[in-house]
Amino acid sequence: MDTSFYNLPLYYDIAFSRDVSKEVEFFIDCFKKYAAFKVKNILEPACGSGMYLVSFLDNGYHVTGYDISSKMVSYAHEKLREAGYAEQAEVVLGDMKMLRFNPKFDAAFNPINSLGYCLSDEDIINHFRTMSASLRRGGVYIVEFTCAWKNVKDEQGPADTWFDERNGTKVKMTWRADHYDMKNKVRHVNARLEGEDKGSQFLYEWKDALRLWFFEDFKRLTQEAGFSLRAVYNQEYKQVPLDSQISGELGPLYYVLVNEQAEA
Numbered sequence: 555m556d557t558s559f560y561n562l563p564l565y566y567d568i569a570f571s572r573d574v575s576k577e578v579e580f581f582i583d584c585f586k587k588y589a590a591f592k593v594k595n596i597l598e599p600a601c602g603s604g605m606y607l608v609s610f611l612d613n614g615y616h617v618t619g620y621d622i623s624s625k626m627v628s629y630a631h632e633k634l635r636e637a638g639y640a641e642q643a644e645v646v647l648g649d650m651k652m653l654r655f656n657p658k659f660d661a662a663f664n665p666i667n668s669l670g671y672c673l674s675d676e677d678i679i680n681h682f683r684t685m686s687a688s689l690r691r692g693g694v695y696i697v698e699f700t701c702a703w704k705n706v707k708d709e710q711g712p713a714d715t716w717f718d719e720r721n722g723t724k725v726k727m728t729w730r731a732d733h734y735d736m737k738n739k740v741r742h743v744n745a746r747l748e749g750e751d752k753g754s755q756f757l758y759e760w761k762d763a764l765r766l767w768f769f770e771d772f773k774r775l776t777q778e779a780g781f782s783l784r785a786v787y788n789q790e791y792k793q794v795p796l797d798s799q800i801s802g803e804l805g806p807l808y809y810v811l812v813n814e815q816a817e818a
Contacts, residue, residue, distance in 0.1 A: 559745075559747060559758045559760060560623055560626070561623055561625045561626075562625075562758075563602075563603045563623075563625050563626050563628075563629035563630075564629070564723070565723075565725060565747060565749070565751075565756075565758075566602065566603055566626075567602075567603035567605065567629065568718050568719070568720045568723060568725045569716075569718060569725045569727045569747060570602070570603075570605070570666065570727075571603070571605045571718075572605075574605060574606050574609050575609055576791075577606075577665070578606065578609040578610060578613065580787070580791045580808070581610075581663050581696055582613060584694060584696055584785075584787075584808075584810050585660075585661045585694050588694045588784050588785070588810055588812055589660060589661055589692060589693060589694045589812075590690075590691070590692025590693075590812075591660065591690070591692060592660075593615070593660040593661045593693075593694070594615065594616060594660055595615070595616045595617075595618070595659045595660050595661075596610055596615050596616070596617045596618070596659060596660065596661050596662060596663070597617075597618050597619075597620075597655065597659040597661070597662040597685075597688060597689075598617065598618070598619040598620070598662065598663055598664070599619075599620060599650040599653075599662065599664050599668070599681075599685070600620075600621055600622070600650050600664060600668035600669075600671070601619030601620060601621050601626075601630060601645065602621055602623075602626050602630070602666075602668070603626055603629050603630055603633070604619055604626075604629070604630030604633045604634065604645060606619075606663070606665070607619055607630065607633070607634060607639075607643055607645070608633065608634065608637045608639065611634075611637070611639045611642055611643055616642060616643065617643045617644075618643065618644045618645070618646070618655070618659070619643070619644070619645045619646075620645065620646045620647065620648040620650070620653060621645070621647065621648070622647070622648065622649050622650070624647055627645050627646065627647050630645040631645050650664075650668075650669075650672070650681050650684070651672060651677050651680045651681050651684065652680065652684060653684060653688075654684050654687045654688050655687075655688040656688075658687075658688055658689055658690045658693070658817070659688055659689055659690070659693065660689070660690055660693050660694075661689070661693050661694045661695070661696075662685060662688070662689060662693070662694075662695045662696070663695070663696045663697070664695070664696070664697045664698070665696075665697075665698040666698060667698060667699040667700065667764065667806070669681070669697050669699055669765070670699055670741075670764035670765045670767070671764065671765075672765060673738075673739075673740060673763060673764075673765050675771075675775060678765070678775045679775055679778055679779050681779075682775065682776055682778075682779030682780070682781060683779045683780065685779075685781075685813075686779055686780035686781065686813050686815045687815075689813040690813070690817065691813055691814065691815060691816060691817050692812065692813065693812070693813045694810060694811065694812055694813075695781065695810075695811045695812075695813065696808055696809065696810050696811070697808070697809050697811070698806055698807065698808050698809070699765075699767050699806065699807070699809075700767065700802050700805060700806045700807070701767045701768060701769055701772075701800055701801050701802050701804075701807070702734065702741070702766050702767060702768055702801060702802055703801055703802030703803055704799075704801045704802070704803060705803075706734055708802075708803070709731045709802055712730075713728050713729060713730035713744075714728070714729045714730065715727065715728045715729075722751075722752065723749065723750070723751045723752070724749045724750045724751075725747060725748070725749035726747070726748050726749055727745075727746070727747050728745065728746040728747075729743060729744075729745050730743065730744050730745075731743055732744045732761070734766055735766070736766070739765065739766040739768070739771070740763050740764065740765065740766050741763070741764045741765070741766045742761060742762070742763055742764075743761065743762040743763075743764060744759075744761055745759070745760050745761070745762055746758070746759045747759075769800040769801070772809065776811055780813060780814055780815035781811040781812065781813055781814060782811065782812050782814050783796065783809060783810070783811055784810045784811065784812050785809075785810040786800065786807050786808065786809055786810070787807065787808040787810070788804060788805065788807055788808075789805055789806060789807075791808075794807060
């Protein structure tokens with residue numbers, strides 16, 4: 555990830571924010587369906603600018619987020635303060651490959667392929683072990699990402715481009731898969747953010763390296779770290795059979811995991 559862009563939380567927040575209310579309703583439904591107990595306390599690794607935190611708080615949950623960027627953490631703190639939730643939530647600095655929590659949480663979620671920045675098998679297992687240690691046994695962890703496409707050339711088509719504006723700041727985001735490194739299981743992406751802020755033009759271009767996900771790898775690594783995969787859902791929140799061919803052609807998917815590790 556281009557750290558200079560990620561340390562500009564306002565532009566990041568405008569570029570990637572969206573109405574998450576329906577998505578949060580889906581997460582809550584999954585917590586009710588798959589958790590072994592009533593969920594009250596929720597953890598969000600790699601929370602970024604905190605776009606989900608307020609929505610969960612509006613639904614009566616206590617939420618803790620953490621992120622590797624101190625500027626994102628400060629921005630999320632301010633967002634909570636402006637929403638009147640400064641005392642009901644917490645955002646802290648931390649790396650999702652190593653940060654553990656005690657007391658443990660009832661559930662967690664990790665959307666928008668933030669998990670993809672764990673590139674190696676070791677990093678992925680370390681992350682899921684920290685999550686297993688931070689969740690109660692029977693707790694739910696929902697992650698979202700896109701698997702590798704069966705036909706790579708289909709993903710390497712026209713770039714995705716979108717526009718947004720907030721309080722006079724305009725952004726245009728362009729995102730395109732460049733190539734797959736099949737040996738190291740890495741997806742390389744070209745990204746471009748341009749826009750205008752108070753009359754000044756800005757432009758950021760960078761290359762991202764993200765984990766190239768394969769469904770069988772994901773199942774193996776999460777199981778090794780103490781989780782069982784209970785369900786997969788598509789972007790319409792409809793269940794995808796676990797025995798189906800899961801690949802990038804299905805788009806981003808939500809994977810519902812349950813922590814099976816005995817509590818220490």
